[in-house]
Amino acid sequence: MPAFGTSNVSRPIYGRGPSAGLRFTVYALLSLALMYVDQRAHWSERLRYGLQGAAYPVQVAVNSPAAAWHWLTGSLATRHSLQAENEQLHTQVQTLEIALLRQHALEQENMQLRELHTALPPLVKRWLVAEVIGVESGLLRQRLIINKGLNDGVHVNQPVVDGAGVLGQVAHVGPWSSEVILITDPEHALPVQITRTGLRTIAVGSGNADELLLSYLAANSDVKSGDELVSSGLGGVFPAGYPVGHITGVRREANQLLAQVRAAPQAGIDRAREVMLIEFNPASPAAPPSATAITAAATTPDDDAAPTTTSAEAKPAPASKKGAAAPAKAPASAKTPAPAKAPAKP
């Protein structure tokens, strides 16, 4: 094992083989090269892909005690609790069925209002249930590892939701697993809209699983506690109208131009064991416009013409940019990909 410097034990204390300084220089240069490649060149995605594949067995192994416990408690559940759960699911299905009935009626009505004579393609082309097999333990990092990868058709920037709302998006894809960046990660910014007023802004992750920050709202903007947030459809990752969260606190100070607004995410960020990966039909007008085709809010009527520009090959922003677009960008400049960094001020 020459790599570990152990070729012979009997050698003198110092002075055989390359010196520690030289070896450190080699490893430091190697690390620096890796960092450069990972930061600047996007072909390191291939390297990450391989490493993620290599890491998968360990992740599964580390997760196995938790998974086994879950399985054990599930299979030892009492008849009583199963009955209760069954009953609850039954009522839930009924509620959802009724809501769905209403939705069909609304879709019909919407079509009539838009004077469309052909049925629109459905928004969701296919969806995939994935299991959470790990969380990244880095401080403030809000990332999940899920057990679906390229072999299951997962791609970078694919939206991830749970039953309650938006959870995040895929950041890196491995062969059998992928890394999901959650909306509460400090490096994630999500274009949102306040449903009560229609005000658009950006929700940045705070690093806590139960908090989002809306840092770019002016002090005089019309927000208050309890306002609902939905995705605004800008940014090219999430379609408009998916529930994101609700505002929990607004603080305005006399000498500050911006209000300090906090929101709580709707999705079970730190509770989710199963998540859903959604693939949208690019031909549907409600699908998120690609980053190169942002002209207006996705809810404006004229985006019926947009689908032709949002072709399937139109990829959202590269992985390092978390798909957040600046809503304040003028339509004229929309041909260049919108910057991922949040704008300085609305």
Add this chain to the structure above:
Amino acid sequence: MSARENLLVILFTSFVALVLNILPLPAWLSAIRPAFLVLAVLYWSTMQPFVAGMALGFLGGLALDVFQGSLLGEHALALSFLTYLALRLNLLMRAKPIFEQSLYVLLALLVYESLLWVIDGWTGHAQSNPLRWVHVFTGALIWPLVVGVLGRFHSTR
């Protein structure tokens, strides 16, 4: 014990430390969790400097990069540097009583976390959260335990 056996022990304990490092824990436990792999690498490169070389530091750091999703090479650089320090200064540290060793470990972890902090800042992931320094102190506190456990795997003479 031969160097080959030692190497197996080192690789095994480092792997266990890595698993402890990436095990999902509740948030508050995760905040005070010491960097087990860093402590293990530090231990082996001080106590067995010719068996656990810098390659262990580099590969261990790379594993941390992969599992924590940080910039590739970030932890690898910091941990190689720490191994380098340990290889150069192991004679200084080995003979000291254990609580004095803890002080050295505190310094080493401080250097390690500072390096990560600088790299984070340079690459635009700056996080000025004070919680990131907590593991430096918990790591130094837990050092006697690390010595007690890992010391059982080899003859300290």
